[in-house]
Amino acid sequence: MLAAAVAGGLCVPLLAWPSSAAGSDGVRVAEIQGDTRLSPLVGERVTGVTGVVTGVRAFGSRGFWIQDPVGDGNPATSEGLFVYTGEAPTVAVGDAVEVAGTVGEYYPGGAERGGQSVTQLTGPEVTVVSSGNELPAPxxxxxxxxxxxxxxxxxxxxxxxxxxxxxxxxxxxxxxxxxxxxxxxxxxxxxxxxxxxxxxxxxxxxxxxxxxxxxxxxxxxxxxxxxxxxxxxxxxxxxxxxxxxxxxxxxxxxxxxxxxxxxxxxxxxxxxxxxxxxxxDGGLERESTRPQRRGELAVAAYNVENLNPGDPAEKFERLATAVVDNLAAPDILAVEEIQDDSGPTDDGTVSAGETLRLFTEAVVAAGGPAYEWRGIDPVDGADGGQPGGNIRTVLLFNPERVSFVDRPGGDATTATEVVARRGEATLSHSPGRIAPDDAAWTDSRKPLVGEFTFRGETVLVVANHFASKGGDQPTHGRFQPPNRSSERQRVAQARAVADFVRETRDARGVRRPANVVVLGDLNDFTFSATAEALTADGLLENALNSLPARERYTYVFDGQSQVLDQTLVSPAIRRYELDIVHINAEFADQASDHDPQVLRFRP
Incomplete structure (x- = not known):
């Protein structure tokens, strides 16, 4: 063994390179890697590159890794290198090899995504010098x-x-x-x-x-x-x-x-x-929320991840069981990602009646209430999501506990308005869509708002599914800080919703503060400009802030527990309780990739 080299403060024991494998005129791995993210030799054909094979990948991006067991002693230059073969490699871990190839920088997924590159050799000519060598210590x-x-x-x-x-x-x-x-x-x-x-x-x-x-x-x-x-x-x-x-x-x-x-x-x-x-096994268990009390209204939101009739019965059963057992059968349930009756088949279908029938019948079979639903079919292909799926938000409700106020006239392109009736903020169309012609909703789900009555009190529920984060540069990418380009659309969407909520307070003839719940998959964080646009000037209060900071998450991405789904309330809702029910995001076996949340309050 040679003396250990130090890489970034980490001790790296080094192995002696077999003397028979060293190329006298070869290029060292460290010379190829350089001390930046891009190789100083990119595009050049190099020869005599020696190393010990430390890993072989026979699927995906096929190739193998070599490592110089001696190194150059510089902690900024890697001693490892990927050799791309394009087919199953014929070398084995422990082989000492000499390689010739062209130096390249490969961007997984394409350079336009903003990720970093992998320095590699392509078009390799590989000579195995010996086998069964001791590997460089990791x-x-x-x-x-x-x-x-x-x-x-x-x-x-x-x-x-x-x-x-x-x-x-x-x-x-x-x-x-x-x-x-x-x-x-x-x-x-x-x-x-x-x-x-x-x-x-x-x-x-x-x-x-x-x-x-x-x-x-x-x-x-x-x-x-x-x-x-x-x-x-x-x-x-x-x-x-x-x-x-x-x-x-x-x-x-x-x-x-x-x-x-x-x-x-x-x-x-x-x-x-x-x-x-x-x-x-760490023993993680799924959570269940408590049932609402007699005078409490329970309003929940759940992203059911592209639910459609083509899904296996098990998915419907698991989602339904969660609604009954884990969410305690909320009075109102806003569901996101309900697909049309033909699912991802792009055949012009926009109705989701079959999807909702299967879902609500599964809830009854699981011992829950016979939910009714209200929704608005989108214009075909206009709301984003999986092509052909026509995902939308839908409001389910338990008619034994809460009444839906039906006011016809709402459709995919007609905006609902706030109308004062007896001093209360009500809807011109219920169910209705908020500003569906606003450019903020281009290729994105439009908010669905419904008017409910609970124990004589009017409650307006706005179900949302804002634009996704697609197109944002990754946090681990080569642009720092990364550009969050998709945020602009979500901020515009938040402002459109905020304008509607403001009308429930300021519309002519409104004398009583309105009970408004804005909830759903906002695809953004509580500290984002999207959330700030909804809570500016005290218009809405983010119910997630009532929870301890360490408990605020509904989704897990890249190993980070984070908020994407949010629940906000108007000032008229003074006392409330929010529970994020962790049943999906932290588990390998998921019925959906989101965790639902339940809000309880007395209107």
Whole structure:
């Protein structure tokens, strides 16, 4: 063994390179990687590149990783490199190889997405010099050795890109990971903060003390709180040889997990495990909320993730059971992502009556009430979402507990207005849509508002599903801070909803404060400009702020527990109780990817 080199403050024991494999005129891996994110040799054909194979990927982006066991002693230059073969590699872990190939920078998903690139060799010519060699010792990643800062600020002259900046692995986590790109790394006994998926991936954290949730997750608390301890884990082991383990938030990836550090379009830096630890069950259980009391009105929101008649009966049953058992059969239920009766088949169908029949009948079969529903069919293809699906929001209600006030005339393109009746804010059309012709709703779901009566009191419920975050630059990408371009549309949507709510207060003839609930999948955070547009000037109060900060999350993305679904109330609703019911987002086995929430109050 040679003396250990230091990479970003981490001790990296190095192996002696077999003398027979060293190319006298070859290019070293570190020379290819360089000390920035882009190779100084990009586009050049290089020869005599030597290394030990530390990982082989026979699926997806096929190829293998090599690592120089000697290194150049510079913590900013990686000693690992991916060799893209395009077909199943013929080398094995432990082979000492000499490679010739063209240096390239590959952007997973395309450069336009804003992610970082992977330095690699393409069109390789590979010579196996020897086999069964000792592998370079992996860099041990621990919370104590990770920088607390996430990313450097991008260069203004480069449009905010960090690609041309020298790496500073002691200062920023993204720099550290880039300085280890392609090298073998390992984690030990790492808490799971993002559940496993059907794609064979999960998220761990090396810093569980950063913004912890009560159930073992890591919370996204602000645009600056990127929780740098997070790391994605995938497996290089074919599923046929070892199925990827099922893991929930709060579990532990026990033992040691080792493999090359890769970069992925979905999630960024990824430990591609050639050795995968064992999942230790953390005992996470699904929550149930309490039933509403006699004088309480319970209003809930639930994104049911593209529900349509083509889904298996099990999905309808699980969603329905959750409504009855976990949500305690709320009086009013705003559901998002109800698809039309032909699902994703793009055949011009817009009616969702069959979808809703199956869902409400499943609720009855689960022991719940016979919900009625009100909704408005969209114009075909005008509301975004999965092509052909025509997703929309729908209001379900229990007629034994609450009455719906039907006022005909609302349709996909007609706006409902606030009308004063006996001094109360009511609707011109119920159900109705809010400003459907406003440009804010282009290719996006339009809010559905309904007028209800509960124990003699009028309650207006606005069900929302704002525009998605599609098109935003990733937090782990090469632009820092990332551009949140989709936010502009959601802010415009929030202002349109706010204008409507303002009319329930200021419309001519309105003398009584209105009971207004605005809820649903806003696709944005409580600290976002979207939320601020709804709460400006005290127009609405965000009910999530009534919860302890560590409990505010409805979704898990890239290992971060975060808010996407929100519930807001007008000042007339003075006392209320909000419960986020964690039944999906933290679990590998999900009926939906969102957690529902229930608001209880006395109008």
């Amino acid at each position: 860099v041990e990643l621990t919370g104590d050795t990770l920088p607390r800062r996430y990313a450097p600020a991008g260069e203004e002259a480069a449009g905010g890109s960090i690609e041309g900046l020298p790496l500073n692995p002691r200062r920023h986590v993204l720099d550290l990971y880039e300085s280890l790109e392609g090298m073998a790394v390992s984690v030990a006994d790492a808490p799971v903060v993002g559940p496993s998926t059907a794609y064979g991936e999960l998220w761990v954290t090396l810093r569980p003390q950063d913004h912890p949730t009560p159930r073992g997750g890591t919370r996204y608390a602000s645009y600056e709180a990127h929780n740098p301890g997070r790391l994605k884990v995938e497996s290089l082991i074919p599923f046929a040889e070892r199925p990827f383990p099922e893991a929930n938030v709060g579990d532990l990836l026990g033992g040691r997990t080792t493999g090359p550090l890769d970069y992925d379009e979905f999630g960024g830096y990824t430990l591609a495990a050639r050795e995968l630890g064992e999942v230790v």
